[in-house]
Amino acid sequence: MTHGVIDTYTPEARGQEERLQPPPPIQRRSRPGSGRRIPHLLGALIALISLLPLAWLIVFGIREADVAILPVLSSASTLWITLRSLGLALGVAVLAVAIALPVAWLSHATDLPGRRAFRWLAVLPLAVPSYISSFVVVALLGTSGPLRGAAASLGLQLPDVYGSFGVVLSLLFMFPLALLPLQAVLEQIDARQWEAARGFGSRPWAAFRRVLWPQLRAPAANGGLLVALYVLSDFGAVSLLRYPTLSYVIYLRYQSPFGRTESIGYALILVVLVGLLFALHRWAAGKATPPSRASAPRPWPTLHLGRWRWPSTVWMSLVVALGVLLPVGVTTGWLIRGKLLGAPTFSIAGATAWTFGLGLAAALLITLVSILPALLARSGSARVARMIRLASHSGYALPGIVVALALVFFATRVALPLYQTLPMLLVAYAIRFLPLAIQNVDAGLERQSTRLDDAARSLGRKPWQVWAQVTLPAAGPSIIAAAMAVFLATIKELPATLLLAPLNTHTLATRIWGWTAEAYFAAAAAPSLVLVGLAFALLVLRPDSRRSSS
Amino acid sequence: MKTVSIECEDVSLRYGAVHALRDVSWSAAAGELHVLLGESGCGKTSLLRAVAGFERIDSGRILLGGDVVDGDHREAEAPSPVREPRERESRRPRSPGGWVPPEQRRVGMVFQDYALFPHLSVAANIRFGARSRPRADALLAKVGLADVADRRPDSLSGGQQQRVALARALASDPALLLLDEPFSNLDPSLRSSLRAITLQIVKEFELTAVLVTHDALDAFSLADRISVMHEGRILQTGSPTELYRAPNSAWVAQSLGVAQYLDATPQGDGAACAFGVLPAIGPPTARKVLVRPEQLTVSPDGVEAQCVFRTFLGPTVRTIVRLADGTLLAADLEAHHAPSPGAPLRLNIRGPVAWIPDAAPP
Numbered sequence: 001m002t003h004g005v006i007d008t009y010t011p012e013a014r015g016q017e018e019r020l021q022p023p024p025p026i027q028r029r030s031r032p033g034s035g036r037r038i039p040h041l042l043g044a045l046i047a048l049i050s051l052l053p054l055a056w057l058i059v060f061g062i063r064e065a066d067v068a069i070l071p072v073l074s075s076a077s078t079l080w081i082t083l084r085s086l087g088l089a090l091g092v093a094v095l096a097v098a099i100a101l102p103v104a105w106l107s108h109a110t111d112l113p114g115r116r117a118f119r120w121l122a123v124l125p126l127a128v129p130s131y132i133s134s135f136v137v138v139a140l141l142g143t144s145g146p147l148r149g150a151a152a153s154l155g156l157q158l159p160d161v162y163g164s165f166g167v168v169l170s171l172l173f174m175f176p177l178a179l180l181p182l183q184a185v186l187e188q189i190d191a192r193q194w195e196a197a198r199g200f201g202s203r204p205w206a207a208f209r210r211v212l213w214p215q216l217r218a219p220a221a222n223g224g225l226l227v228a229l230y231v232l233s234d235f236g237a238v239s240l241l242r243y244p245t246l247s248y249v250i251y252l253r254y255q256s257p258f259g260r261t262e263s264i265g266y267a268l269i270l271v272v273l274v275g276l277l278f279a280l281h282r283w284a285a286g287k288a289t290p291p292s293r294a295s296a297p298r299p300w301p302t303l304h305l306g307r308w309r310w311p312s313t314v315w316m317s318l319v320v321a322l323g324v325l326l327p328v329g330v331t332t333g334w335l336i337r338g339k340l341l342g343a344p345t346f347s348i349a350g351a352t353a354w355t356f357g358l359g360l361a362a363a364l365l366i367t368l369v370s371i372l373p374a375l376l377a378r379s380g381s382a383r384v385a386r387m388i389r390l391a392s393h394s395g396y397a398l399p400g401i402v403v404a405l406a407l408v409f410f411a412t413r414v415a416l417p418l419y420q421t422l423p424m425l426l427v428a429y430a431i432r433f434l435p436l437a438i439q440n441v442d443a444g445l446e447r448q449s450t451r452l453d454d455a456a457r458s459l460g461r462k463p464w465q466v467w468a469q470v471t472l473p474a475a476g477p478s479i480i481a482a483a484m485a486v487f488l489a490t491i492k493e494l495p496a497t498l499l500l501a502p503l504n505t506h507t508l509a510t511r512i513w514g515w516t517a518e519a520y521f522a523a524a525a526a527p528s529l530v531l532v533g534l535a536f537a538l539l540v541l542r543p544d545s546r547r548s549s550s
Numbered sequence: 551m552k553t554v555s556i557e558c559e560d561v562s563l564r565y566g567a568v569h570a571l572r573d574v575s576w577s578a579a580a581g582e583l584h585v586l587l588g589e590s591g592c593g594k595t596s597l598l599r600a601v602a603g604f605e606r607i608d609s610g611r612i613l614l615g616g617d618v619v620d621g622d623h624r625e626a627e628a629p630s631p632v633r634e635p636r637e638r639e640s641r642r643p644r645s646p647g648g649w650v651p652p653e654q655r656r657v658g659m660v661f662q663d664y665a666l667f668p669h670l671s672v673a674a675n676i677r678f679g680a681r682s683r684p685r686a687d688a689l690l691a692k693v694g695l696a697d698v699a700d701r702r703p704d705s706l707s708g709g710q711q712q713r714v715a716l717a718r719a720l721a722s723d724p725a726l727l728l729l730d731e732p733f734s735n736l737d738p739s740l741r742s743s744l745r746a747i748t749l750q751i752v753k754e755f756e757l758t759a760v761l762v763t764h765d766a767l768d769a770f771s772l773a774d775r776i777s778v779m780h781e782g783r784i785l786q787t788g789s790p791t792e793l794y795r796a797p798n799s800a801w802v803a804q805s806l807g808v809a810q811y812l813d814a815t816p817q818g819d820g821a822a823c824a825f826g827v828l829p830a831i832g833p834p835t836a837r838k839v840l841v842r843p844e845q846l847t848v849s850p851d852g853v854e855a856q857c858v859f860r861t862f863l864g865p866t867v868r869t870i871v872r873l874a875d876g877t878l879l880a881a882d883l884e885a886h887h888a889p890s891p892g893a894p895l896r897l898n899i900r901g902p903v904a905w906i907p908d909a910a911p912p
Contacts, residue, residue, distance in 0.1 A: 451663060451665035452665050455659065455665040457604070457653050458603070458604075458652045458657050458658065458679075458719075458722075459653075459678050459679025470667055
């Protein structure tokens with residue numbers, strides 16, 4: 001499950017910003033500096049740690065192929081598990097794009113009431129981790145769920161939630177992943193193109209088909225790929241709804257007393273699939289980048305929806321209500337119901353404290369580390385910076401369950417004292433969320449003109465003073481954005497926390513997962529509400545890193 | 551602080567395979583306002599950045615006020631009359647001892663994009679490098695921005711940002727002021743007034759100032775002297791009138807205005823051409839002389855010509871005329887003299903023409 005990683009990681013959006021800036025002149029930074037050796041070594045260490053899970057999986061898989069890989073490859077069920085994973089990813093991706101396209105278009109270019117609010121409200125479901133959306137789906141549609149009863153009284157037999165039906169519904173909460181690239185591109189498309197098409201006599205639908213759709217195809221495909229990547233990597237929904245895709249099977253194997261090493265084999269298959277999709281995504285993201293322009297795009301005229309106005313409004317409201325209000329409503333409902341029924345209550349104080357503590361520690365540590373590549377890039381070691389960024393991408397692309405598994409095997413075989421310790425858990429978070437922080441910090445620092453450094457130097461500052469007084473403070477908003485993104489991702493993280501947290505250490509995420517798995521909905525409601533509330537708040541408050549220093 | 555002169559001796563600077571500066575020898579006297587003029591990519595900004603210390607030169611040396619700030623110190627004491635071959639120089643390791651970092655050069659710089667610190671207020675920007683707070687506040691008032699002192703730079707107009715940048719550079723009490731295309735991001739209507747303000751302030755501080763621009767009008771209206779750059783070299787240095795009237799090459803001629811040429815042969819000190827024998831400047835190394843459009847005047851005893859086309863420019867009318875031998879010339883004529891297309895007219899050339907060694911055919 002990679003909630004929080006993919007959801008805010010939009011390389012295509014960054015591409016646009018870079019293109020909007022005039023190309024910087026060739027910079028040659030040839031200042032004397034002997035103090036680069038330590039940052040270089042540090043950078044190499046970070047890159048190595050980022051690559052550790054992948055490297056260890058491969059090394060371990062090859063070394064113990066007869067127990068780790070061969071049984072997996074020779075098992076007939078492997079094919080079905082793989083196909084099921086791919087089918088789920090594809091299905092959810094197509095549905096998500098189908099939801100996202102009208103949402104993006106309606107809230108961008110029409111006279112839909114409240115379209116500005118809808119534009120960011122529609123992104124909020126991203127804050128709902130898949131184990132909470134699964135909780136919502138099970139609580140509503142499960143055997144004792146109110147909706148199932150209602151449907152039955154109407155003579156409708158709903159499919160079992162423990163299966164593809166429930167999993168697809170839970171994962172559709174991630175449809176904003178498909179929405180974001182579309183929004184980014186729509187914002188860049190100049191209204192004059194539309195006006196020109198209309199001016200040449202195209203009716204609205206023809207203008208959309210001939211002028212806009214060709215430009216929206218690539219971001220739509222890219223958004224679909226992001227969703228597919230998310231689904232392949234998801235652990236929360238498939239584990240709670242017991243849908244045996246690769247990531248759930250990895251966990252099951254890992255938990256089973258026999259053939260534990262076979263989980264490595266499944267993990268490697270998943271890594272290959274994710275790698276392929278990721279490569280495809282990077283390729284599509286390149287295609288999705290809108291052309292550069294000199295002037296700001298002209299604001300869109302509002303297309304009059306006419307009689308489509310109310311159906312459109314209902315559609316948008318439904319999407320937002322299901323994505324945002326439903327999780328809050330269902331958790332609150334179960335909280336009240338639990339109190340009324342006198343269900344046994346569990347304290348979540350400890351879990352809340354751990355969640356905050358781990359989130360803050362990870363945010364601090366990872367943001368600090370993420371400044372290093374930008375620092376290196378600006379002081380003339382662009383190649384080392386690129387190496388760190390590239391290496392850290394592997395951590396971003398790997399599913400959380402795979403990172404966790406690799407680290408567990410690494411710790412138990414090589415570094416036993418580290419197994420299930422806090423440093424190990426923080427390393428896992430760092431591997432997973434460093435790219436998220438780097439992306440945010442880079443977004444601010446790369447757009448910051450190096451002339452600022454020059455100006456500060458000529459005003460009498462030494463290089464280190466320039467960093468302390470200009471470079472970092474001017475990038476403040478993007479550094480805060482990075483810390484908030486890492487904090488949000490960490491508090492929602494499930495698989496690595498589940499496998500690597502010290503014994504008897506619970507976070508809100510592991511509590512929700514555990515209690516939902518045992519159908520203690522009343523108990524799971526309180527931590528879910530806290531987590532969802534926190535996630536919504538962070539998503540709303542997050543400073544726009546794109547607007548920081550220029 | 552006393553202002554300083556700048557000397558560049560055989561300065562070369564490369565970015566990878568790109569030669570930004572090729573053996574540039576150039577100097578600006580203490581207290582003069584020197585304009586580096588050239589198209590983008592000609593090396594003018596690189597030269598400025600090398601003087602400021604943002605780039606380290608590959609060979610040659612730079613002196614500020616007679617002190618070497620980049621390049622080899624040893625040569626400062628005993629300059630060798632014969633320069634060694636390039637190969638040796640390019641392999642010479644850069645000695646940090648011969649390089650003074652930008653923060654020690656006392657150079658005030660105004661950047662093209664102003665490079666104002668986005669996280670600091672206008673007042674804090676100006677105070678950033680200021681020797682004293684009163685000095686910063688005085689400058690803030692001098693550029694007329696006291697009422698926006700607490701605002702962030704990005705809330706200011708381009709012209710205001712430019713003035714903040716100028717005040718910030720001056721507040722650090724520099725020995726030398728460098729301005730990199732300070733007006734290029736401004737509205738044309740703002741440019742002339744900001745040019746005037748900038749000129750007044752620079753002159754008031756009695757600083758050596760180097761201004762980089764691609765705009766001939768900037769150069770004419772500000773410069774004590776202009777150096778025209780092209781492909782990493784300085785083509786010519788001189789006063790604005792000198793350069794306009796007697797450019798040493800076709801490139802310099804067309805950098806500063808409309809350049810058109812007449813076939814001519816030397817005759818005594820003058821040049822014999824379709825307009826008779828005209829006074830001419832420069833050595834007659836080629837058979838072409840430069841005639842600026844405003845040098846052509848309507849005159850009853852002039853040479854016969856025919857108006858082909860005309861464009862009204864306000865004070866003057868740019869008239870394209872054809873001479874008897876088919877030569878086309880542009881003439882900026884006073885509006886009441888301008889003939890209609892097809893009409894005949896008689897033209898004379900006023901003032902001296904200049905021999906241009908590498909002139910293209912008209």
